[in-house]
Amino acid sequence: MEQDKQVLIDFIKKNAHTSDRIVQEIVSHFECKNIPRNGFFLKSGKVSNEYLFLEEGVLRAFTLAVSGEEVTTNFFTKNRLVFEPSSLFIRTVSKENIQALTDCKGFSITYEKLNMLFHSIPEFREFGRAMLVKEFAAFKARTLSSITETAEEQYARLLAENPEIFQSAQLKHIASYLGVTDSSLSRIRRGFSKK
Amino acid sequence: MEQDKQVLIDFIKKNAHTSDRIVQEIVSHFECKNIPRNGFFLKSGKVSNEYLFLEEGVLRAFTLAVSGEEVTTNFFTKNRLVFEPSSLFIRTVSKENIQALTDCKGFSITYEKLNMLFHSIPEFREFGRAMLVKEFAAFKARTLSSITETAEEQYARLLAENPEIFQSAQLKHIASYLGVTDSSLSRIRRGFSKK
DNA sequence: TTCATTTCTTGTCTTTTGGCAAGTGTCCGT
DNA sequence: ACGGACACTTGCCAAAAGACAAGAAATGAA
Numbered sequence: 244m245e246q247d248k249q250v251l252i253d254f255i256k257k258n259a260h261t262s263d264r265i266v267q268e269i270v271s272h273f274e275c276k277n278i279p280r281n282g283f284f285l286k287s288g289k290v291s292n293e294y295l296f297l298e299e300g301v302l303r304a305f306t307l308a309v310s311g312e313e314v315t316t317n318f319f320t321k322n323r324l325v326f327e328p329s330s331l332f333i334r335t336v337s338k339e340n341i342q343a344l345t346d347c348k349g350f351s352i353t354y355e356k357l358n359m360l361f362h363s364i365p366e367f368r369e370f371g372r373a374m375l376v377k378e379f380a381a382f383k384a385r386t387l388s389s390i391t392e393t394a395e396e397q398y399a400r401l402l403a404e405n406p407e408i409f410q411s412a413q414l415k416h417i418a419s420y421l422g423v424t425d426s427s428l429s430r431i432r433r434g435f436s437k438k
Numbered sequence: 439m440e441q442d443k444q445v446l447i448d449f450i451k452k453n454a455h456t457s458d459r460i461v462q463e464i465v466s467h468f469e470c471k472n473i474p475r476n477g478f479f480l481k482s483g484k485v486s487n488e489y490l491f492l493e494e495g496v497l498r499a500f501t502l503a504v505s506g507e508e509v510t511t512n513f514f515t516k517n518r519l520v521f522e523p524s525s526l527f528i529r530t531v532s533k534e535n536i537q538a539l540t541d542c543k544g545f546s547i548t549y550e551k552l553n554m555l556f557h558s559i560p561e562f563r564e565f566g567r568a569m570l571v572k573e574f575a576a577f578k579a580r581t582l583s584s585i586t587e588t589a590e591e592q593y594a595r596l597l598a599e600n601p602e603i604f605q606s607a608q609l610k611h612i613a614s615y616l617g618v619t620d621s622s623l624s625r626i627r628r629g630f631s632k633k
Numbered sequence: 634t635t636c637a638t639t640t641c642t643t644g645t646c647t648t649t650t651g652g653c654a655a656g657t658g659t660c661c662g663t
Numbered sequence: 664a665c666g667g668a669c670a671c672t673t674g675c676c677a678a679a680a681g682a683c684a685a686g687a688a689a690t691g692a693a
Contacts, residue, residue: 306582308585308586309586310586314582314585314586316578316581316582328571328574328575329571329572329574329575329578332567332568332571333568333571333572333575362560365557372527372567372570373527373528375567375570375571375574376523376524376527376528376570377524377528378574379523379524379570379573379574379577380523380524380528382574382577382578382581383511383524383577386511386577386581386584387501387509387511389581389584389617390503390509390614390617391503391504391505391509393679394680413639413640413641414640414641414642415640415641419585422584422585423680423681424680424681424682425640425641425642426641426642426643426680426681426682426683427679427680427681429641429642429643430642430643430680432641432642433642433643588649589650608670608671609670609671609672610670610671618650618651619650619651619652620670620671620672621650621651621652621653621671621672621673622649622650622651624671624672624673625650625672625673627671627672628672628673
């Protein structure tokens with residue numbers, strides 16, 4: 244029985260400039276993927292083997308700092324791709340975990356099939372490169388804002404741009420993403436870092 | 439007259455698994471590129487059009503924060519590639535500047551030729567993807583350390599891993615790279631943040 | 634509903650960092 | 664050698680953030 248892949252089809256159409264027939268061929272290799280809340284899309288120590296389009300839900304990427312606490316490195320929200328480039332594409336052991344904060348559903352494809360499509364469909368290869376570069380650029384932009392903006396400004400922007408994260412992530416998850424402690428973030432929230 | 443491209447040849451051989459003949463074909467499209475100290479490899483507002491292998495010298499990438507001051511986002515040292523992925527590959531206007539801190543020499547290829555080689559030589563395409571992913575992974579690793587490590591530890595690691603940067607970069611360049619002010623970095627250097 | 638666990642807030646205090654600004658040092662050109 | 668521009672250091676004080684701990688609020692299970 245076939246799932247409704249319309250959202251995935253629209254996403255690929257928008258980002259790969261190719262015919263409807265080829266888009267159909269591409270999406271036919273994606274499989275429905277559900278991850279329950281708290282389930283893992285990727286565990287550190289494993290080699291990532293999946294490329295996921297997230298149709299619904301929120302995920303969080305994190306790594307363990309030397310001190311032992313979790314540091315959130317990314318959030319993933321609906322209608323975007325979820326993958327860990329270095330582990331997936333260089334086939335190395337991942338340092339990151341990617342965990343579902345809510346029940347998630349989407350469509351995934353294995354590394355092997357993804358590569359097969361990259362080889363056989365040049366437009367999809369371009370799509371893959373564009374998505375990789377887009378992730379890279381987004382990551383750079385965020386890093387830059389972590390240097391130039393205060394935690395307060397970053398919080399405000401995250402809230403404006405990705406409000407759905409705040410429905411599912413804990414305060415400490417967001418705090419470590421912004422590089423502050425959870426008590427500091429709690430104060431920032433209340434609007435008075437000042438006494 | 440031909441320049442000595444041996445270092446470039448070795449770099450590509452090490453990172454692209456292909457025949458000597460194809461490596462020769464690839465490097466034949468690279469041209470000698472010299473950038474004098476303080477010259478720009480890329481200026482913000484322009485679309486990047488070059489992919490550079492740096493044989494000798496040090497470059498610095500930076501952007502202007504809203505407050506107006508320069509924030510160093512990267513350093514490039516010899517025997518690695520220099521490029522700005524989002525501007526080069528998505529053909530967007532760059533927010534970053536890449537400027538030579540010392541006289542630099544290397545070999546560059548235009549976007550157009552690079553793309554042509556990516557299309558005609560699958561192994562070089564793989565090389566390109568691997569380099570992109572490698573840059574991405576390195577960038578992520580650095581960002582992570584900026585959250586989990588103190589400025590002091592980051593400074594120590596930068597000094598251990600890229601001592602050549604300290605020969606050519608100013609204190610304020612390194613300070614903004616580490617996300618601290620130059621006076622703080624000066625204190626860190628002396629080893630007494632403590633009174 | 635009630636209890637227990639977890640999450641979040643808040644107060645106090647300490648440490649770190651930033652913002653000046655003055656002082657020292659270094660490099661260049663004349 | 665002199666002056667000037669620039670880079671770096673340092674002191675002082677203020678602002679920001681962290682550590683720790685107590686308490687409030689929310690969540691979930693029985």
